[in-house]
Amino acid sequence: MKRVYFDYAATTPLDKEVLEKMIPYFSEKFGNPSSIYSEGREARKVIDEARQKVANSINANANEIFFTGGGTEADNWALKGVAFANKNKGNHIITTVIEHHAVLHTCEYLEKHGFEVTYLKVDEYGLIDIEELKTLIKDTTILISIMFANNEIGTVQPIKEIGQIAKEKNIYFHTDAVQALGNVPIDVRDLKVDLLSISAHKIYGPKGIGALYVRKGVKVDNLVHGGAQERKKRAGTENTPAVVGFGEACYLAVTDLLKRNQKTEELRDYLIKSILSTVPNVQLNGHPTKRLPGNANISFEFIEGESLLLSLDLVGISASSGSACTSGSLDPSHVLLAIGLIHEIAHGSLRVTLGKNTNKEEIDYLLEQLPPIVQRLRDMSPLYIQGGK
Amino acid sequence: MKRVYFDYAATTPLDKEVLEKMIPYFSEKFGNPSSIYSEGREARKVIDEARQKVANSINANANEIFFTGGGTEADNWALKGVAFANKNKGNHIITTVIEHHAVLHTCEYLEKHGFEVTYLKVDEYGLIDIEELKTLIKDTTILISIMFANNEIGTVQPIKEIGQIAKEKNIYFHTDAVQALGNVPIDVRDLKVDLLSISAHKIYGPKGIGALYVRKGVKVDNLVHGGAQERKKRAGTENTPAVVGFGEACYLAVTDLLKRNQKTEELRDYLIKSILSTVPNVQLNGHPTKRLPGNANISFEFIEGESLLLSLDLVGISASSGSACTSGSLDPSHVLLAIGLIHEIAHGSLRVTLGKNTNKEEIDYLLEQLPPIVQRLRDMSPLYIQGGK
Amino acid sequence: MYTDKVMEYFQNPKNVGEIKAADGVGEVGSPACGDIMRMYLEIEDNIIKDVKFKTFGCGAAVATSSMATEMIKGKTIEEAEKITNKMVVSELGGLPQEKIHCSVLAEQAIRAAIKDYKSKQENN
Ligand SMILES: Cc1ncc(COP(=O)(O)O)c(C=O)c1O
Ligand SMILES: Cc1ncc(COP(=O)(O)O)c(C=O)c1O
Ligand code: FES
Ligand code: FES
Structure with missing residues (x-):
């Protein structure tokens, strides 16, 4: 029987073109990018190129992109990282009731560790109320985390307006853009977003890789400790083929x-x-x-x-x-x-x-x-x- | 110029056979294993099979294996997970001065969060002293984390003796076996290990995937929060091709x-x-x-x-x-x-x-x-x- | 996830429908929980002559309803009362752990329908 797939929001097939770009980095050019010999340097180079492509897809700088093991890790990192790094400023976080579990369960974790989380309601269409958001902001608010687009009902939030408010109030703004990338144009500068999570397997890229955009100057603690990879912000041997694939997928995702x-x-x-x-x-x-x-x-x-x-x-x-x-x-x-x-x-x-x-x-x-x-x-x-x- | 690679401890090329087993799961059988339709069920099935192969390679049960984004994440999870889940029993951890940074920097993080860490010295060969270990154990000791084999000098520790001591004293024992798997026979039952970290890219498997063995009954908090994957212990869309590759790599690693x-x-x-x-x-x-x-x-x-x-x-x-x-x-x-x-x-x-x-x-x-x-x-x-x- | 037998019973459920002037009707579950099962019995001389069901629920709920109706058809009331969810599940070749609660509904629906029949008898 012929099968018809209608679950692209869950995951997408890896683009054949993308896989082709990845193939050389599995078995031939497999060098550890932290090494100084030529195999390592070559891996380093393609990772930098891919980082640039990912950055371009959301109008960020390459040095603001940090690769993670997926969208979930990016969400965990953004919330825990900002919360713990800025707890001297306050302990209040605002999010919404319709976030992905990667955000919601991380918030529950933070609540157990001394943070206060306010969950914004949404209307019948799944939209937050900007005025309500304003009234919920307190002196202790250090982070607003509101998803770009919902994975179940597809509702797209007024990200630019949220970014504007966060900026005025000097509060960090994170958005889970896992569902948005490749479906909605994203410009982190224009939207005034401080942190943004994305995941490759939702845009015909490989599974097991995502990224967190962290605007230059944003204070965020590490989530995964260890080696000096990702400019000492995220440890673990770089997944060169996946990084290459993610870069290519980002490029294709924003083209046309x-x-x-x-x-x-x-x-x-x-x-x-x-x-x-x-x-x-x-x-x-x-x-x-x-x-x-x-x-x-x-x-x-x-x-x-x-x-x-x-x-x-x-x-x-x-x-x-x-x-x-x-x-x-x-x-x-x-x-x-x-x-x-x-x-x-x-x-x-x-x-x-x-x-x-x-x-x-x-x-x-x-x-x-x-x-x-x-x-x-x-x-x-x-x-x-x-x-x- | 012909190149000769002598850095297999840093990373290994993906085995061609392993890549071949992975290929179908990138673009054809790409379904999300959490889905109930046939593409999803098929992915679920191959993940279960791979989990069994990984388990076999260390003589564990399949339900004691949890996939992670790599060896570093497995180390982070083991230490932070055990520390926070058992802090009511004590706050003392024993490790060694020669651990990988994935363990050492995680210990530093834990020290900042109220835990006390003792770093065992090693002798001129890189071996710990079992007698010294015994004297360092306190009433508050909840975890011993000692690497199986060192990544730089290759020294293999007396894991079985450590496991015996930990068991007698009722203290959890974690070992970073990232360098050991595929190089030394590992039997978690015989060695009395409670938690063990491994990573696929060190054994001719794919990068970006590892696993934590958690003996049944061990209390460990989650590190990455979100969806219900990995029996609710580790969130994030499963990386089916990498899991399949890891399973195959484990099988090959212990064969002959x-x-x-x-x-x-x-x-x-x-x-x-x-x-x-x-x-x-x-x-x-x-x-x-x-x-x-x-x-x-x-x-x-x-x-x-x-x-x-x-x-x-x-x-x-x-x-x-x-x-x-x-x-x-x-x-x-x-x-x-x-x-x-x-x-x-x-x-x-x-x-x-x-x-x-x-x-x-x-x-x-x-x-x-x-x-x-x-x-x-x-x-x-x-x-x-x-x-x- | 589901055995072939579960899928067969899900796809081609037996005894779906209603019995107009049923001797006993039992409804269990609630729409809020996502599952409702309604069981209709036609009883003659203490024997279950006919049984029909309607189910709002998952694949396991539909399959267990269907299997349960087959298992009690032609049986005495006493025999039907002895049917447990475990027996229904094992007839289906097993269910995933998180679906076992759906099979309890079938058992409860049968008992509720028999209870309804008995109370009607007493009132007569
Ligand atoms: C909105 C949203 N956030 C986060 C995630 C998690 O991403 P990943 O599966 O890459 O961990 C998903 C998808 O699963 C999602 O749809
Ligand atoms: C002993 C040891 N532990 C942990 C790691 C980290 O593993 P990964 O690179 O898969 O994160 C490595 C290798 O980098 C290692 O050699
Ligand atoms: S001599 Fe240049 S870094 Fe050591
Ligand atoms: S009816 Fe809801 S799980 Fe079976």
Whole structure:
């Protein structure tokens, strides 16, 4: 059976071009970049080039880019690093209730270590209220961490306005841009961001590598201690092939971004419109326009997400859900609850995320398969009464 | 010019066989193992298989293996994780002065956070004194962290005896086995080790992945917070290709280990004997027999390491040194100083590490090139007086 | 994650639906927890003649509902009451650890339906 992948927000295939650039650094040019002999110097050189490409993709300087083992580590580092390095100034951190767990669980950790964290609410579309943010800032606030774009519902926050406020108040501003890179143009100077997390495997780069942008002058403690790599800020033998791949992926991610987005948005809007008009008792989650180009998140009343995913999988379609049952936990997605969905509606959510190679045939296949599956599951559901509630 | 690589302790080339096993998981089978659709389930399956192979290589259970972003992260996690999770029992940690910086700098961090660290001295061969270890244990001692084998001088510690003592005293025992895996047989049950760090790129596996063995029942806090990966102990999207590669590398690393070691030791001994007998004013660093099969560390009086490395590089030879000049720092290797070398001798040290494909021709090439280079540098040195001191 | 048998029962569940004038109906779970199971029994001479279910829940919830209905059909009430979630799970060839709670629902739904039947009998 032909398979159709609609989970690009979870992870993306490594671009063949990118893999090709990586290949020489696995077995031939494998030298440790900390060494002074020619194999090492060569590795050092390509790492510097890749760092420049990553920097270019967000308009940073190369010396503001620090490679990590992924987006999660970058988030951990940004929050813990800033918190502990600046605790003489204050112990208050502001974030939102819809952050990725990499941020939320790090905040919980910080709460256990003497920090106070305020979690901003969001409206029905997943947007924070800028005015509310202003009122929450205190003398002890040292960090604002608000994600650029949400991984579940795709909502894009007013980053520039947040950056402006943080700057005026002299508070560090970190944004988790793992979902934003390659989908939204990012300019750290213009946005006045102090720290920004990114991850390669979301942009057709390799898994196991990410980066933290740290604006020059920002005080941040180390997270991983050891050797003198990454200008003594992040220890561990450099992962040369992954760094090279990340650089290339960043370059490709921002090339023709707007043109790519236009095509993706068209397909995404066609998908959303078609489902909303053909399947009854559905609703779109997230903001109608301030959303990632490839994100569609739709709730189907009366059915449960895991059953929906399994049924789609059986016809070759890969997608994702905010249902608790998929994760084996008790509560459905904290993001869907935060935008006001009741439990049973949150359970019946489907996240379809499009990639750069998604085409109309794939969308049409989904549109053909989805309605009968939804109907079958509804017929099985004790919550469903023919013709609606 | 043909190049000869003698820095296998720094990093190894990715085995072609291992790369081949990894390739399908980059672009085809790239699914996120946390997903329930078939791409995800397939990734989950190969990760479980790889985990079993890693576990087998040290005689652990698969559920005691947690993948990390490398050896450094594994060391950081072991020390910080055990320290913070057990601080109600005590705040004292025992380690050695010759640990890798991943352990030493983590200890410094812990000292800043309320822990007391005792650094065991070593003798002229780099060995700790078991009796001294016993006398240093206090009521508040919660962790002993002693490396399996040293990365610079290759000295292998009496791990089983340390494990026995730790067990008797009911203290957790961590060992940094990054240099030991694939070079020395490791059996965590027999050695009574509670935590053990390993890294793939030292055993012809991929860079950017390592693992921490955590014996079932050991209390350890998380280091990287976020998603529920690695049974909620280490967050971050799994690096499927790297995990697969690590599993395969572990399998190969322990296959025919003793036979491989015999060959490596023969070559290594031939190298050491030849240098000691043809170049005057040299000395072997580390233990004559309790050392890693592929490690030769030799000090050349009157010369400086970086100059030696650069000269060797010019004739196509890659090696390493404990000289401060190579690292741009002020002090030469803390390991060489710890075994009692005076600064100028430590500066003139050369580390030659052999790999599984090192052959006699390569050794002979080094033996041919090295003496005239040493002579030339000595002739240039103000410390040198013809015919010795 | 799921065994082939679980997937087979998920894909082609037996006894889905309702029984109009059921002798016993049991509903357990809650939409807030993401799972609801409703079980309908038709009982004649202490024998379960027919059984139907409706389930809002994960693959395991659907598969265990279906398996449980098959296991009690044609059995006496006493026999049906002896069916445990463990038996249902083992008939399905096992479930992932985090899905065991879904199988408890099937057991509870059967007991709730039988209880409903018994209380109706007493009221008659
Ligand atoms: C918004 C967001 N932040 C952080 C992460 C974590 O990134 P990684 O999987 O590279 O650790 C992800 C994806 O998993 C994400 O979507
Ligand atoms: C003894 C020892 N520990 C830890 C490390 C760190 O491992 P990694 O480079 O994988 O972070 C190394 C090598 O760099 C090492 O030799
Ligand atoms: S019904 Fe939610 S986990 Fe089974
Ligand atoms: S002599 Fe230049 S760094 Fe040592």
